[in-house]
Amino acid sequence: QFSQWLELLPPSKKVTGLILSLGPLWVEFASFPCAYLGLLRVLRGAQILHELLRAPWLRALLRIYESLLQFQRAAPSPFLPYASGLSFEALLSSHDSVAQSDYLPVLPPLPEELPEDEEAVRIVCLVKNNQPLGATIKKDEETGDIYIARVIHGGLADRSGLLHPGDLLVEVNGSSVVGMDPEKVIQILTSSKGTILFKVIPNSAQVSINQKPVYMRAMVDYCPLQDSSIPCPDAGMAFSRGDLLEVVDQSDGQWWQARKLPCGASFAGLIPSASMLKSKQKEQWWGHPLQVHTCIRPCEVFIILSNDKKRRQSCTSCSPNNNALSSPYEEVALYQRLSQENHRLIILIGASGVGVNELRKRLIKLNPSTFQGPVPHTTRPIKEGEQTGRDYHFVTKELFEYMVCNHRFVEYGENKGHLYGTSLDAIDEVLKQGQICIIDVEPPSIHLLRSRNLKPYVIFIKAPSPERLRQTRRNARIITNYAINRAFTEEDFSELEETSQLIEAKYKQYFDSIVVNDDLQDACMQLCSIIQQSQNEPQWIPVIWLQTEEE
């Protein structure tokens, strides 16, 4: 009904008509919430009204309306029409129907010729709440002018749609701010209560670019409070390796705006762009500490309105990759595996002795038709009862070395004079049979396996708390370089805990999931369900894995 009525109105009266109808609608919402909302849902107009009410321009209009009403109540003036009992709705509709009213102010006619250098001024009224305003300001040191430097995506200023980067800030609450220090402007804002009035000269060169968000996985840690080059530390957003970031604004080549996912904050924070972060990494890499931080004082100020089995040797001392030169962000996209596609490779990572192999064996035993491990290659002679292709691929030393030279092995090593290795071909064989291939490898091998074909899903098997580790492994046996099947010693436990922490700290950006191996049965069940999810539910993967070879 509402939309039909709105459609019948001539274009000039649509806004007026909408405003006129809003008052009663609010009242009805409040009076009969359940029944009325239920009825509204079936009306076509409800959708339109909902969209309209979310529009920034209408919100701004309603805020102005609210402020004027407050002003009217607080200071009735004989010169204003609504002070004489005429409602604000009537004032807005007065252009046509009530234009002849005696109560209307008589405005001087527009001059025939407007001076060309006349600048439009915009008055912006924002209601102070507990959120930051979501804009930064900076001073032009030559002219003393204060500008809006940045409008933070999703913040109050952004949602109002009334403040834009490059707008010249002329007055705050009626006081001129020209030539003032940005910190002083912030002081005025912090000390003022209720609504805040900004007088700005809009940036005429402003272009509104509607950017699509880009999703990135952080491959490095970042803390704005430790970065003196950030234009406004208060607006910065800290992140750690592995965090998923929704980058909502890349218009500035140096400082992007992003939110962490899953989305908690309604507004974005400043993060360094990929090129910016890369150059910071390079600076650190070349080790010129005096040149790293050149900017001593932030130049923008954030406006805040209030406050076979061999023991594995985990290598954790070397860097996973060359951090200084690798990309600080990895663009990702949601991927849902199609039923006709190969399953994603499952990689289990963990400190030696944490139980990676035990969990892998249990999963395969639990459901051998679904889960399988790749058949390893070896140069040792075949034993009685063994079958080539089932227990091992028994190959000659020459063939093994040829495969090494051709990078066919994910990992290989020597034990008692014989070579053993896990090949990429053996992984492919499992996947081609439609099974889920599960492997456990050393952390650095992740890099070799991160490919478009395998789309690996990495699960970190984490050590439980020190107490639970000792309790649960009381009867467990381990294989070491020197002894087969001996009980864990206190030294083993300490080493296991330390290595587990180091692996997590260095490789967490590659982990898709973490399973704490406390109770073996529980860990196995948890692993099983995570693996099913990895294959059947949408997951974030590097965009590059979704591109074809030519791209």
Ligand SMILES: Nc1ncnc2c1ncn2[C@@H]1O[C@H](COP(=O)(O)OP(=O)(O)OP(=O)(O)O)[C@@H](O)[C@H]1O
């Ligand atoms: N949650 C658990 N509770 C009790 N015992 C466990 C648990 N997880 C593993 N174990 C036992 O700990 C021992 C070491 O486990 P496992 O062989 O799987 O280690 P690993 O992580 O593969 O390390 P490595 O490759 O060095 O052998 C095994 O005896 C295993 O049965």
